[in-house]
Amino acid sequence: MAKKATKSFILRVDSDTMDAIEKWAADEFRSTNGQLQWIITEALRKARRLPKKKRETENLTDDSGAD
Numbered sequence: 001m002a003k004k005a006t007k008s009f010i011l012r013v014d015s016d017t018m019d020a021i022e023k024w025a026a027d028e029f030r031s032t033n034g035q036l037q038w039i040i041t042e043a044l045r046k047a048r049r050l051p052k053k054k055r056e057t058e059n060l061t062d063d064s065g066a067d
Contacts, residue, residue: 011036 025035
């Protein structure tokens with residue numbers, strides 16, 4: 001059986017934090033879900049916790065040049 005590309009889970013966030021995430025997402029023209037995925041991926045990348053293959057892909061698409 002093929003592995004699913006994504007997994008779903010429930011996340012509880014206090015209302016002030018969620019408001020901030022929603023505003024940030026709107027400012028960057030992302031969905032709230034997309035913004036949360038981006039935040040998590042960036043945190044994992046900076047902590048060098050992404051699998052090596054994923055890190056290489058992220059580095060190729062990161063045109064900011066800043067860590």
